[in-house]
Amino acid sequence: MNLVNKINRGLDLSASLLGFGLLATSTQAQTAEEFQALVDKAYADYLPLQEGANADYIPILTETPSDLFGVVIVTRDGTIYSAGDVDYKFSIQSVSKPFTAALVMSQQGTEAVRDKIGVEPTGMAFNSKMALEVYEDRSVNPLVNAGAIAAVSLVQADSEEDRWNKVLQNIDDFAGAELTVLEKVYDSEYSTAFGNRAIANLLYGYGRLYSEPEEALRVYTRQCSIGVSAKDLGMMGATLANLGVNPVTGKQVMPARDVPELLAIMATAGFYDESGDWMYDAGLPAKTGVGGGIVAVVPGKFAIATFSARLNPAGNSIRGLRAIRDIAGELGVGVYGPNPE
Secondary structure, eight states: OOHHHHHHTTOOOHHHHHHTTOSOSOOOOOOHHHHHHHHHHHHHHHTTOOOSBOOOSSGGGGGSOTTOOEEEEEETTOOEEEEESOSOOEEOGGGGHHHHHHHHHHHHOHHHHHHHTOOOOOSSOTTOSHHHHHSTTSOOOTTSHHHHHHHHHHSOOSSHHHHHHHHHHHHHHHHTSOOOBOHHHHHHHHHTOHHHHHHHHHHHHTTOOOSOHHHHHHHHHHHHTBEEOHHHHHHHHHHHHTTTBOTTTOOBOSOGGGHHHHHHHHHHHTTGGGHHHHHHHTOOOEEEOTTSEEEEEETTTEEEEEEOOOBOTTSOBHHHHHHHHHHHHHHTOOBTBOOOO
């Protein structure tokens, strides 16, 4: 019996998985009461926080209620612990990026992402055009805008409609739900996508875009405009924690063998140019988005997801990153060992 089958049958393989880096180093079991207490405390601690501001370079994001805040833990068996505004639908934005990278991996293998996009963090802002000129390979990571647009263009499809349908279905499968686009967000984002349009055209000129530029831009923008809740993000993260199997539907959304590579990209670039600080403080692979969402994965165990629209200058939710950091620290689940609280 192979490793994945044993995991899916619920056998206790913590010691073996530790050797493969697939489980966090903390082996202490948490009770339902402990999970709920941690979620409640993180919500209560950071709800009063007024630091940061909504993203404004996409005009409609300024309309997201900035006082909303939600915290979720979803375990690899699909159990949900939540506090706050966890059902509010906001735009997924860049939290979508690793999941489309996962689709490319599923279709073409992990080497396609390394060879045709890259896996190195840029050390620059997520929407940087300078990175295209500084790095010889032009696109170097699927979790910044350039690499994410390239990832959309890499999705194997027969038409723009087919490309979009595959992107949406993949994200639906991770969430275990039928998600829809927030059309007002799409209209606002696409009508002001001057920087991303420039990125798409530069990539195409450098031979690092694999479909017509405007098609890639439209599908990418539509992807970023999908409406999700903190619960949806938690389930998406729990699917990664469960080696690519959605805990509720039981569907193998991506090959288990590809999950470590995807989590590695999330660990090194999921918080944009704050990724080093994030791993230093929380020690978890994660992805953040300017819509206010964050999802962090404790491999083999659970996911933590948050929503709050107040961002720091790097584009990361202030309440969310602090809540996840505190929960991870309290549980001691950093993938390299327990991080300080």
